[in-house]
Amino acid sequence: MEKKSYISAYQAVMLLFVGRIMFSSSYQAAIQAENSFQDLLISVVITFILNFIVAIPILSLLKRYPQNDIIEGGINISGRGFGSFLAILYSLFFIFNATVIAGNFENFFTATIVPEVKAYFSGLLLIIVCLYGAVKGIESIARFGSVVAVIYILTFILIVSCLIQRIDWNELRPLLYNGPGIMLRGVIMNYNMSIQIVALGILMSNIVPGKSPFKTFAAWNILSTVIFFILELMIITVTGAYGASDIYPVRLLASIAQISVFERLDILDMIAWVLNIILTLTLYIYLAVACLLKIGLNKHRRLLIFVSGVIVLLGSLYFSSDFPILQSIMVSGYYSLINTIFIVIIPLVLLIIDTVKGKVLQNANKNA
Amino acid sequence: MVISVAVSAKSILKYFASKFSEIGTVKKSSPEAGSATEYTQLKRSLLDNMTYLQGEFDGCADFVSKELTTCNRKAIIISIDNMVDKLTLTQSVLTPLSKAEPPMGLMTDDDIFNWFRDSLLSSADEKEVFSFEEVESHIMSGYAVFLMDGVNRGLAFGLQGFKYRSIDEPNQETALRGSREGFVEPLRINMMLVRRRIKNPNLKFEIYKVGNESKTEICLTYINGVVEEEILNEVRHRIKTINIDTVFASGYIQKNFQDCPYSIFSTVGTTERPDTFCGRINEGRIGIIVDNTPLALTMPFLFIDNFQNIDDYAVGPYYATFTRILKYLAFFTSILVPGLYVAIGSFHQAYIPSQLLYTLAQAEEATPFPLVFEALLMQIVYEMVREAGLRLPKQIGFAINIVGALIIGESAVSAGLIGAPMVIIVAITATTTLIIPTLYESGVVLRFVFIILAGMAGMYGIILGIAFLGFHLTSIKSYEVPYTAPISPFNARAMRDVVVRAPWTILSKRKIAAQDMPGSNVDKTQS
Numbered sequence: 001m002e003k004k005s006y007i008s009a010y011q012a013v014m015l016l017f018v019g020r021i022m023f024s025s026s027y028q029a030a031i032q033a034e035n036s037f038q039d040l041l042i043s044v045v046i047t048f049i050l051n052f053i054v055a056i057p058i059l060s061l062l063k064r065y066p067q068n069d070i071i072e073g074g075i076n077i078s079g080r081g082f083g084s085f086l087a088i089l090y091s092l093f094f095i096f097n098a099t100v101i102a103g104n105f106e107n108f109f110t111a112t113i114v115p116e117v118k119a120y121f122s123g124l125l126l127i128i129v130c131l132y133g134a135v136k137g138i139e140s141i142a143r144f145g146s147v148v149a150v151i152y153i154l155t156f157i158l159i160v161s162c163l164i165q166r167i168d169w170n171e172l173r174p175l176l177y178n179g180p181g182i183m184l185r186g187v188i189m190n191y192n193m194s195i196q197i198v199a200l201g202i203l204m205s206n207i208v209p210g211k212s213p214f215k216t217f218a219a220w221n222i223l224s225t226v227i228f229f230i231l232e233l234m235i236i237t238v239t240g241a242y243g244a245s246d247i248y249p250v251r252l253l254a255s256i257a258q259i260s261v262f263e264r265l266d267i268l269d270m271i272a273w274v275l276n277i278i279l280t281l282t283l284y285i286y287l288a289v290a291c292l293l294k295i296g297l298n299k300h301r302r303l304l305i306f307v308s309g310v311i312v313l314l315g316s317l318y319f320s321s322d323f324p325i326l327q328s329i330m331v332s333g334y335y336s337l338i339n340t341i342f343i344v345i346i347p348l349v350l351l352i353i354d355t356v357k358g359k360v361l362q363n364a365n366k367n368a
Numbered sequence: 369m370v371i372s373v374a375v376s377a378k379s380i381l382k383y384f385a386s387k388f389s390e391i392g393t394v395k396k397s398s399p400e401a402g403s404a405t406e407y408t409q410l411k412r413s414l415l416d417n418m419t420y421l422q423g424e425f426d427g428c429a430d431f432v433s434k435e436l437t438t439c440n441r442k443a444i445i446i447s448i449d450n451m452v453d454k455l456t457l458t459q460s461v462l463t464p465l466s467k468a469e470p471p472m473g474l475m476t477d478d479d480i481f482n483w484f485r486d487s488l489l490s491s492a493d494e495k496e497v498f499s500f501e502e503v504e505s506h507i508m509s510g511y512a513v514f515l516m517d518g519v520n521r522g523l524a525f526g527l528q529g530f531k532y533r534s535i536d537e538p539n540q541e542t543a544l545r546g547s548r549e550g551f552v553e554p555l556r557i558n559m560m561l562v563r564r565r566i567k568n569p570n571l572k573f574e575i576y577k578v579g580n581e582s583k584t585e586i587c588l589t590y591i592n593g594v595v596e597e598e599i600l601n602e603v604r605h606r607i608k609t610i611n612i613d614t615v616f617a618s619g620y621i622q623k624n625f626q627d628c629p630y631s632i633f634s635t636v637g638t639t640e641r642p643d644t645f646c647g648r649i650n651e652g653r654i655g656i657i658v659d660n661t662p663l664a665l666t667m668p669f670l671f672i673d674n675f676q677n678i679d680d681y682a683v684g685p686y687y688a689t690f691t692r693i694l695k696y697l698a699f700f701t702s703i704l705v706p707g708l709y710v711a712i713g714s715f716h717q718a719y720i721p722s723q724l725l726y727t728l729a730q731a732e733e734a735t736p737f738p739l740v741f742e743a744l745l746m747q748i749v750y751e752m753v754r755e756a757g758l759r760l761p762k763q764i765g766f767a768i769n770i771v772g773a774l775i776i777g778e779s780a781v782s783a784g785l786i787g788a789p790m791v792i793i794v795a796i797t798a799t800t801t802l803i804i805p806t807l808y809e810s811g812v813v814l815r816f817v818f819i820i821l822a823g824m825a826g827m828y829g830i831i832l833g834i835a836f837l838g839f840h841l842t843s844i845k846s847y848e849v850p851y852t853a854p855i856s857p858f859n860a861r862a863m864r865d866v867v868v869r870a871p872w873t874i875l876s877k878r879k880i881a882a883q884d885m886p887g888s889n890v891d892k893t894q895s
Binding site: 008010011109116117121122125126129132133136137139140141143144146147148261262263264266267270271274275278279282 | 715716718719721722723724825826827828829831832834835836838839840842843850852855856857858886887
């Protein structure tokens, strides 16, 4: 019998951290913060607390059914039919997010990095690598994720170190100077980027037994928030209002950083960011397929991975041609609602059903 | 008269009973590890035995036999020419046999034979053989076999005298402060080299025969109590499933032990050094020594093992750490630098510092070919010159190297075919590739792949290649041990001997076996 693949809690935290921090640079221009850019710092802190709150249903479900993920918990609680429906829903959720990420990347790539290369070609190469990673399995993804996370953190430390002398604290204007609007939009944006909570919910069955879901989640939330907070602070104090309107402010930061004869370090940022993209896409494609495997489609694993990859590629090509749509998704209240359904409502419903079923069984036993 | 008839009838019956017991009777072979093959028993008649053996070795000009008469019985010594030390054979076997006078009371052929075995003939390596297959196997391993008329057994004397290469320093794995001994071709000599270094009865040697035609001996080596039983059983199973006609080198059977046969990275280590071999089996790994080849195999084999060298443990920790870091840098330089140069030079010139940019632009200005073509061309030419230098005799090979350097270095640049920076890149690549010989083949393939990816999509192509390589490396397992352990999955304690070589006060505290690496899926059993 094939041995089940397990990853450590540390690897899971690194993997999810990579997915979260990958979002850090792309969508802030859509907020149109301008002179209220500093309010995003409050958004980061609020999102940190909000993540703990919205994760309660998922974490409670995972605690109630150790070593089971949301899908398996759903099957245990509500039966195979509803469990299958949940599996398909979550699978589509991950595919959609993967499509948005891939579309954003292709747009960035063809607009900024290598304009000579066509979007479909860059997308095709990207998807091929991601499919290869997904086929290799969660152990390979997690191990590579640990390495990528370290690369990112080292790059981050280098860039921040180079920019410390360029910090202008005058750019940090009074908080909430223009009201709470930008702060709230920032909260929505950060909340929309925190879909790793759902990823943790699916990954839990692959984490080594005995690890606390809450501690794993807390470690991820703290690490991501600290890094993201520092990044936001650097963007605000170094680039000011210009950074608020730039589509890729972290890349802008890196292009300003200088060390020795190297006049710009955005190539390092690009390496780290593209690796983050590849890893996150691979993870989402893997999770999308993993959801479907739990309802008995094990024999079609590679076919499902291939089909998921094709859908992501085609969808991303569609999205990449219309960048404002991509931008608006991440700050959209509708997207927040979708996320809330998957992060909060579905696990909450399952918990309620489980609690009611438990009480009914208890009463039946008492009567018996 | 009645009594004589009865005695005659009894002897006749006894004779036919002994003959009947020989017909179709098979006897189990002398115990070899894991085998219980059945063979054809020797006959009591020397004539019958020799008829069979001469039939088997018909046409073998090196099959020699010496007939003699000893104690009024016909006997014969058979061997393969030039495999037996004739002087020792004469002194230890032939001379005593020719002068033999059996003690009083020994009447039967079996009694005489037993007296020969236990008292008369002396050899430190003496075995009794019972079957034709054993006789054939022993004489082809350099034994001389003694057969006597009337006895259905023989004596095999280990008097090997064949010539073999003397123990010398290996060509590929030289060490500054380590031993100068390397494995040689004979299996038993190599076993001796290992035993001398681990004077512990827990060091076990199991001999197997592989190759349907060649019947080559291989030796499975491990340390009992350190090795993991699951891995050991898996290796034994794989040995038994080897189905090949001939085994002339360890490389013939190496693929049977590979976990990822299609990967460019090997999950089976090779070494010519007994000290390296012993170091690895001391970490719970398993070694295989193949007869007639000086290259031994070890498994499991991890990525970090490519960067570890016996000299690392003979020098101080600071210098050892420095050389380790140098090796890692060298590997990634050799596979990435040409591609990076192509990518940055072709697509991302803005990333080059201004002063350097002017210099590079000037150098490449007059060249007719794109950077990717230059890089590919130079790498191919370098590999051709290298291969030519390896295959040719030393004197001509030396000249080829000089010509190659002139062609690549001087003439091509002067003619404006390639830029000088590309020559420097090739030179750096050539030097750094040779620092890790075990990763040479992988490095060459990866270098070409990265050059092509860089030519297609610049830095993005290289990053994609790095991602693909990362997924591939992290997916490989060597006997259920992750290939990239302990880098990923990370283990701080095991990292003491990866990039950094910790002092011996730390290294000697607790041994970390291969199967103890993080992420290992080996089922730990009670040894």
